Amino acid sequence: FRVTLTPIRRRDKGVAGVIAVLQDVTEMEKLEQSRREFVANVSHELRTPLTTIKSYAEALDDGALEEPPLANRFVGVIRNETERMIRLVTDLLHLSRFDSRRNQLRRQKTDLSEMLEEVVDRFSFQLRQKAITATVKVDSKTKTAWLDRDGIDQVLDNLVSNAIKYTLDGGTIDISSKMNDTGMLAIAIKDTGIGIPKKDLARIFERFYRVDKARSRNMGGTGLGLSIAREIVRAHSGSIAIESEANVGTVVTVLLPIVPEGSEPS
Numbered sequence: 001f002r003v004t005l006t007p008i009r010r011r012d013k014g015v016a017g018v019i020a021v022l023q024d025v026t027e028m029e030k031l032e033q034s035r036r037e038f039v040a041n042v043s044h045e046l047r048t049p050l051t052t053i054k055s056y057a058e059a060l061d062d063g064a065l066e067e068p069p070l071a072n073r074f075v076g077v078i079r080n081e082t083e084r085m086i087r088l089v090t091d092l093l094h095l096s097r098f099d100s101r102r103n104q105l106r107r108q109k110t111d112l113s114e115m116l117e118e119v120v121d122r123f124s125f126q127l128r129q130k131a132i133t134a135t136v137k138v139d140s141k142t143k144t145a146w147l148d149r150d151g152i153d154q155v156l157d158n159l160v161s162n163a164i165k166y167t168l169d170g171g172t173i174d175i176s177s178k179m180n181d182t183g184m185l186a187i188a189i190k191d192t193g194i195g196i197p198k199k200d201l202a203r204i205f206e207r208f209y210r211v212d213k214a215r216s217r218n219m220g221g222t223g224l225g226l227s228i229a230r231e232i233v234r235a236h237s238g239s240i241a242i243e244s245e246a247n248v249g250t251v252v253t254v255l256l257p258i259v260p261e262g263s264e265p266s
């Protein structure tokens with residue numbers, strides 16, 4: 001607690017009493033600490049590719065340019081690292097956009113089958129590459145919902161992209177939607193992938209938290225996908241939950257209000 005004391009003075013300048021204000025600063029401090037951690041993480045994540053780019057550029061300068069096969073490899077590394085930085089900066093922009101957009105969602109009546117089929121279509125190349133079968137099942141009782149399409153497309157892209165990244169060749173991804181017993185729309189993305197160990201599950205939505213940093217990096221991950229998804233879902237007054245078993249698979253469930261709060265279904 002922060003304590004502020006203000007004396008109450010009498011006319012003759014004597015002190016009649018004291019006003020004490022107790023302010024709970026734990027929340028403020030927590031916020032400040034998480035902000036500091038975030039900035040440190042961002043700096044580290046940007047610094048790593050920059051250091052790599054610098055050393056490969058120097059190696060090219062120091063003679064690698066004379067050996068075309070080597071030079072090609074080095075240029076390839078520089079390009080990959082640059083692409084990773086672009087993804088990271090794009091993800092950071094998404095985070096800040098939804099941070100400040102809580103009440104400015106552009107909801108529109110959305111056909112759920114169409115929306116979910118379109119996600120699968122966007123990933124058809126990667127799915128084919130890994131021989132992963134993707135299915136979409138929409139409960140016929142709930143065919144539409146009022147959603148901010150840009151936001152929810154981003155959520156689905158992040159979740160399906162994870163499902164593909166962390167599922168071995170030949171696996172399956174089942175995407176489904178239905179109304180749950182509390183009247184919320186439940187969209188589930190279920191994979192038969194490597195799963196997440198129990199000890200990591202509680203922290204998985206934290207910014208930059210990754211079970212295996214090296215694996216995530218190799219897969220092109222930034223460690224921000226799930227936190228962006230949670231930010232957008234919360235902006236919709238929804239919630240997101242993850243269940244997983246190592247070496248069996250993962251189910252991510254997104255709960256969303258079917259109509260905006262305060263309005264009646266039409």
Ligand code: ADP
Nearest residue numbers: 162163166210211216221222223224225226250
């Ligand atoms: P990343 O860019 O690293 O994928 P995310 O925030 O999307 O970042 O996910 C955080 C971490 O959660 C990942 O690094 C991975 O360890 C784990 N993860 C997310 N989705 C899955 C999944 N479907 N299967 C297994 N692990 C997952």
